[in-house]
Amino acid sequence: MDNETFRRYGHEFVDWLADYFENVEKYPVKPGLTPGDILSKIPLSPPKTGEDMDHIFKDFKEVIMPGITHWQHPGWFAYFPANNSPPSVLAEMLTAGLGAQCMIWQTSPAAAELEERMMEWLRDMIGLPSGMAGVIQDTASTATLCALLTAREVKTDFRTNEEGNSGDLRVYASAETHSSIEKGVKIAGYGKENLVYIDTDENFAMIPSLLEEAIDIDIKNGKIPACVVGTLGTTSSMGMDPLEEIGSICQKYNIWLHVDAAYAGTAALVTEFRGFMKGAEMADSFVFNPHKWMLTNFDCSAYFVKDAAALIRTFEIHPEYLKTTTDHKVKNYRDWGIQLGRRFRALKLWFVIRSYGLEGLQQMVKNHVNLTRQFRELLESDTRLEILAPVQLTLVCFRYNPGGMAEETLSEVNRKLLEKVNASGEVFLTHTSLKGRYAIRLSVGQRNTGIGQINKAWELISQHAGD
C-alpha cells in the first residue's frame, strides 16, 4: 500500500471512528453470538495475493463488528471500565505510525524521557511520595509479578535469581485479592501453597490482626515472610485494605508491601476521595491502571517503586548487543520489567493529561462517583433489592432478594435477572460471589455514561426483578 492510499483510507477510517464514537450507543453492548459464529466467516487460509482495502474494511464492518463487545458503550457497567478518549486514540495513531521500539534510551530517547516525566506527573497527581520512581507496564498482572519478583530477590539478597526458589518464602493477600496474585505467585516459583489468604471483615477489607497472626505462625514454622499484597479496590466489591495497619506490620517484620490499586487508584486524583490511600506512603511498590479509569487506551499500567535499584537488579541483563555509551546516564526501561520490547506508551498519557488537565480528570471521577450514588439511591428505594457490600467509589454489588428465598434459589433467580438485563443490549453488568452470595455488579466508569444509562439500568433491573 503506497502512502497516498494510506492517506485516503486513513481519512476514511477517521470518519468511521468519529461516527463510531458518536453512535456507539446504537450497538448492543454485548453481541448475541454463539461460539464459532465469527470463526466460520474467516477463510481457513490466507490469500495468495494482496486484497484491496475496500474489501478488507468491508469485512471488518460486516464480519468483525457484529462480534465486538463495546467497552466504549455508555451502557458499560461490566467488570471494570477500560475507557479510552479521543486524545488517547490520536496519540495511539502517532505511536503506531512511528513504530518505535522503546526498549532502551538509545532506541527512542524521547519515549524514555517522556515516560520518566509522565510517571512523575502521575505519582504527584495521586499523592504518592516524591521519592518513588515509575515505569509503564502493560497490565497490573505484570506489575504485580514484578513486585513479587523484586520482593523475592530483596528477601533472599538476590540469591533466588541465581540459585532458584527455596520454597520457604511466603506471600500474603486478602481473601478478596485479585486472581493475578495467585498467578504471579505461581510464575515466580513461590508455589501456591506459600500464598496465604487473610480473611476480610464485613467491608471486604483485610483484617490486620489476622495478617500478623499468620506471619507469626509462619516464622515459628521456619517460613520466610517476603511480600504482603494490599488491595485498594478489590475487583469483586471495591474493598479497601487498611494500609496504615498493614504497612506497620510490614515494617515491623521487614516485609515488602505491594499495593494493587489497579482500578481505584484513579480516584486518588480527587483529594476528597483520597482517604483510602492513607498508608500508601508505606508501600514499597504500587500499581494503578490509567488504562482502566483514566481515559487512556489499554495498555498503560503505572507501576511505582521506592527502591528502583532493587527493581533493576532483579531484571537487568547486559548482553553486548544492547550496550550503549549512555547506559550509566539514562533510564533503560527494559531493565524495569519482564519484556525487552516496549511500545511508546507515554505519548497517550501526555495527550490525555494535557487535553483534560488535572481538573478535567477530577471532574470525570466526581461525575462517575456521583452517578454511582444515584444508582445506589434508586436501589435503596426498592425493598426487593439488597445491597451486598458498602458502596465505595463507583461499584455497587446487589441482588434481588424479596425475602423468603433459599440461598440457592436466590443465586439462580439473580443469574436469570442478570441475563435478562444484559439481553437488552442497552447495558452490560457482570456478577461475582461475595462471601458465598451471588452478587450482581454495576461498575460506573465509561467516559460517556450519564444519568440516562443509570436510569436505563435501573429500569431494566426493576422491570425484570418483577418477572
Place this chain on the structure above:
Amino acid sequence: MDNETFRRYGHEFVDWLADYFENVEKYPVKPGLTPGDILSKIPLSPPKTGEDMDHIFKDFKEVIMPGITHWQHPGWFAYFPANNSPPSVLAEMLTAGLGAQCMIWQTSPAAAELEERMMEWLRDMIGLPSGMAGVIQDTASTATLCALLTAREVKTDFRTNEEGNSGDLRVYASAETHSSIEKGVKIAGYGKENLVYIDTDENFAMIPSLLEEAIDIDIKNGKIPACVVGTLGTTSSMGMDPLEEIGSICQKYNIWLHVDAAYAGTAALVTEFRGFMKGAEMADSFVFNPHKWMLTNFDCSAYFVKDAAALIRTFEIHPEYLKTTTDHKVKNYRDWGIQLGRRFRALKLWFVIRSYGLEGLQQMVKNHVNLTRQFRELLESDTRLEILAPVQLTLVCFRYNPGGMAEETLSEVNRKLLEKVNASGEVFLTHTSLKGRYAIRLSVGQRNTGIGQINKAWELISQHAGD
C-alpha cells in the same frame, strides 16, 4: 474533546502520518541528543486545566520528534527490524478506537475468534505442524517465559505451581542465545545456576554432542533436565541451532523443546529459505515475531504450542467474576499467558496478511535477503573488511581489519568506525561481540530499504574505514 474535534485532528494526524511515511528518510535515523535534552523541555507538573490539541500537537512535533529514533527509516540497519506498514497502522487505529479488552471470549468474541484463525494462518504459512495451536503474546521474552513455565510444570507434574521450585530443574541454551532466556530462567525461579550454556561451533550454532554431554552429567548429579531452548537466528549473528539433532536429544531424554525464532521465523514464509526450520516439528513450543520482520506493528509475537492443555493448566485461574456460561466452548486467551488484559492484536495481522497476500510477504523477505547478499558482495570486494560470521538471511557481521592490529586496537578502531558511520544520520548500525571479537552488525529488514541505502551504508563504511 468532542467527536467533531476528534474528526478534525484525526484528519490532520492522518496527513501528518502520510507525510511522515513519505519523508522519513529526511530525518536522521538516530537523533543526536544528550540525556536530559527532552526531559528538560517537559514541565515538571501537569496542567491544571485542559490544553487544546493545536498546542499539544505542536509540542509533539517540536519537543518529541527531535528525540525519536526512526525505526521506520529505510537506513535502519540496527538491532533487528521492527517494521510496520500502512495496513497495520490502519488496523491499529481501529483497535485503539474500539478500545476492547480481549481477556476472554465474552469480552470480545470477534477478537478471540480472529486470533484463533490468524494463528492458524501463520502456523501454516511458516510450515509448523497442523496440530499446533497459537496465541499472540506481546514479546518473545514473554513467550519464552511461558515456555519455561510450562516446561517447569510439565516436568514436575504441575507441582511447582503448588509447592514452589525445587532448585533441581535445568535449562539448556546455546552460548549465543538471547538474554531473555536468562531473564526468564530467573523469573520462573529456576535460578541462573541452573541455566547451562552449551558452546557453539564456527557457525555460532549449538553443538548437539555437548548438549547431550551436559544432560548426562546433570542426570548423574541428580539434576532434572526440564527445557532446551533452541535458537533459529541468534541476535548477534543469525546463528541457527541444528534442531533435528537437538530435537532427537530432547525426545530421548523427555525434555521440553522451545524454539526461539523471533526474527528469523519470518523467513520461513519462503519455501526455499525454510531449510533452517528442519526439526522445528519436534518443538513443544515455538515463537516468532510478526512485529519484527512481517510488517506488523509492535506488539505481536506469535507463540505456538503442541499441548495447549499444558499451557492453559500452567496459567489458568478461575475467579468467580470472570466465569461465563461459554467457558467450556471457547478460547479464553487470558489463560494462555501471563497478562489478564489483552489488546485486539489479531486485527492488524488480518489487515497485513490480506493486504500483502502470502506472495507479497514472500517478496519482501526475498528482497531483503537479496539486498543483504549485495551488501556482502560489496564487503567481499574490499580486503580491509572482514566478515565475522556466515551471512545468513539478512544479517552481516563484519569489522575493519587491515591486518597487523592487536585485538584491542581492532575493537577500538571499529567502535570509532561505527560511531562515524552512525553520525551521518543516514544509516544506523549496531554492534555485538562474536567469540570475543567486536563486530559491526548490519541487519536488513525495514520495509522501504532498497539498494540506495545499501550503497549508502557501504559508502560510509568504506570512506570512514580509510580515516
